[in-house]
Amino acid sequence: MTESPASTDPLTGLWPAPHAGGAVDATVTVPGSKSVTNRALVLAALAAEPGWVRRPLRSRDTLLMAEGLRALGVRIEETVSSSSSAAGGPDAGGTGGEAWRVIPAGLRGPAAVDVGNAGTVMRFLPPVAALADGPVRFDGDPRSHERPLHGVIDALRALGARIDDDGRGALPMTVHGAGGVEGGVVEIDASSSSQFVSALLLSGARFNQGVEVRHVGGRLPSLPHIRMTVDMLRAVGAQVDEPEHGGRPDVWRVTPSALLGRDLVVEPDLSNAQPFLAAALVTGGRVTVPDWPERTTQPGDALREIFTEMGGSCELTERGLTFTGSGKIHGIDVDLGEVGELTPGIAAVAALADSPSTLRGVAHLRLHETDRLAALTKEINGLGGDVTETEDGLHIRPRPLRGGVFHTYHDHRMATAGAIIGLAVEGVEIENVATTEKTLPDFPRMWTEMLGV
Numbered sequence: 001m002t003e004s005p006a007s008t009d010p011l012t013g014l015w016p017a018p019h020a021g022g023a024v025d026a027t028v029t030v031p032g033s034k035s036v037t038n039r040a041l042v043l044a045a046l047a048a049e050p051g052w053v054r055r056p057l058r059s060r061d062t063l064l065m066a067e068g069l070r071a072l073g074v075r076i077e078e079t080v081s082s083s084s085s086a087a088g089g090p091d092a093g094g095t096g097g098e099a100w101r102v103i104p105a106g107l108r109g110p111a112a113v114d115v116g117n118a119g120t121v122m123r124f125l126p127p128v129a130a131l132a133d134g135p136v137r138f139d140g141d142p143r144s145h146e147r148p149l150h151g152v153i154d155a156l157r158a159l160g161a162r163i164d165d166d167g168r169g170a171l172p173m174t175v176h177g178a179g180g181v182e183g184g185v186v187e188i189d190a191s192s193s194s195q196f197v198s199a200l201l202l203s204g205a206r207f208n209q210g211v212e213v214r215h216v217g218g219r220l221p222s223l224p225h226i227r228m229t230v231d232m233l234r235a236v237g238a239q240v241d242e243p244e245h246g247g248r249p250d251v252w253r254v255t256p257s258a259l260l261g262r263d264l265v266v267e268p269d270l271s272n273a274q275p276f277l278a279a280a281l282v283t284g285g286r287v288t289v290p291d292w293p294e295r296t297t298q299p300g301d302a303l304r305e306i307f308t309e310m311g312g313s314c315e316l317t318e319r320g321l322t323f324t325g326s327g328k329i330h331g332i333d334v335d336l337g338e339v340g341e342l343t344p345g346i347a348a349v350a351a352l353a354d355s356p357s358t359l360r361g362v363a364h365l366r367l368h369e370t371d372r373l374a375a376l377t378k379e380i381n382g383l384g385g386d387v388t389e390t391e392d393g394l395h396i397r398p399r400p401l402r403g404g405v406f407h408t409y410h411d412h413r414m415a416t417a418g419a420i421i422g423l424a425v426e427g428v429e430i431e432n433v434a435t436t437e438k439t440l441p442d443f444p445r446m447w448t449e450m451l452g453v
């Protein structure tokens with residue numbers, strides 16, 4: 001756990017969110033993407049040869065993924081280098097920093113996997129476990145028992161795997177790996193999480209018949225994350241048919257094949273760049289995030305457009321993305337269904353705007369780390385705000401806010417949302433800021449460094 005320099009009070013467990021004295025002007029290097037790191041680990045573990053994952057995110061979710069794969073017999077060696085080294089070595093790509101060598105092995109049980117509260121671990125690893133040659137027990141934080149998993153459990157059963165759960169289609173459960181999965185065509189309702197689709201596709205090339213996933217049901221959220229899965233599968237040599245390139249709507253197909261061990265550099269986590277860009281917007285300042293990719297499937301890239309509409313401007317140069325606030329913050333009416341994980345940070349900015357906002361298309365956030373729609377409503381209103389929940393989102397009518405405790409419900413993005421509000425409102429105290437360790441363990445230090453406090 002990272003101790004915050006602004007220092008969590010040991011008695012109350014509260015972290016005083018720093019108030020911005022003026023416009024921020026900072027360059028903030030953001031660690032690797034959670035979603036890319038965890039896909040890269042799974043694909044490297046399923047490959048026919050060793051590979052590298054460079055500049056991986058080191059956080060609770062990615063360490064849980066690495067531990068889960070290790071429990072199944074995969075070797076993951078963590079190396080750190082500061083300069084270039086021999087070809088094929090830890091810094092063969094000349095990227096510096098951390099690199100993880102992933103050495104695939106025969107997947108084996110019995111094993112136990114702790115998923116914590118990581119959606120990627122609880123959804124992506126059961127199909128891998130079905131390929132192992134023994135039972136694999138899955139369990140995690142209390143919240144993991146409430147998050148939807150039925151899409152993965154029902155699909156794996158339909159594809160030939162044996163799974164024991166308590167009948168609710170949720171954790172805890174045991175996947176009885178039989179050394180292989182028959183695979184084939186499967187229908188699932190992935191309207192509660194795009195990760196069901198990604199999970200089946202990631203392991204699908206290793207199923208005897210590959211996999212064809214057909215989504216049947218309500219609107220599928222987080223499509224960019226499915227595109228990320230498809231792109232990363234193709235990068236390791238898999239053949240994927242998908243709706244966007246001449247395929248059938250809501251149908252994805254992965255052909256059975258061996259996967260290549262590749263050398264992959266993880267992009268910065270653009271969703272974790274959000275609070276820093278928000279700081280530029282809220283303080284009328286300027287923040288540069290180096291290594292912002294020119295082309296990416298990460299949903300955080302949508303912030304360029306969304307935060308521009310809310311009052312800033314941005315420029316992508318070889319230095320990275322520079323976002324500049326104008327001193328004004330406008331409300332927004334926006335469908336966030338594709339980029340749901342950005343909702344807490346957008347809601348925080350919207351609470352400080354000069355006009356109301358409507359955030360739509362995010363009913364599935366009720367089943368994220370916490371019920372994010374309820375949590376944002378309660379906590380912003382607790383500071384004097386005026387937020388109401390709708391069927392699929394939030395109405396936010398800005399009002400002058402006051403200091404107070406901002407509860408986080410074990411949700412990293414609630415903590416960063418509270419910190420954004422704290423920039424503009426004196427006396428905001430974040431409960432359990434350490435929950436940011438899920439994807440950004442260094443958040444408190446990065447935040448105070450950005451502010452120069």
Ligand SMILES: O=C(O)C1=C[C@@H](OP(=O)(O)O)[C@@H](O)[C@H](O)C1
Binds near residue numbers: 035120195222340
């Ligand atoms: O596949 C992924 O890496 C993710 C997909 C999305 O999940 P949902 O579709 O469940 O919202 C997103 O919210 C989550 O943070 C990461």
Ligand SMILES: C=C(OP(=O)(O)O)C(=O)O
Binds near residue numbers: 119120341369
């Ligand atoms: C929804 C999120 O995480 P998870 O991967 O646990 O679903 C998130 O990071 O906002």
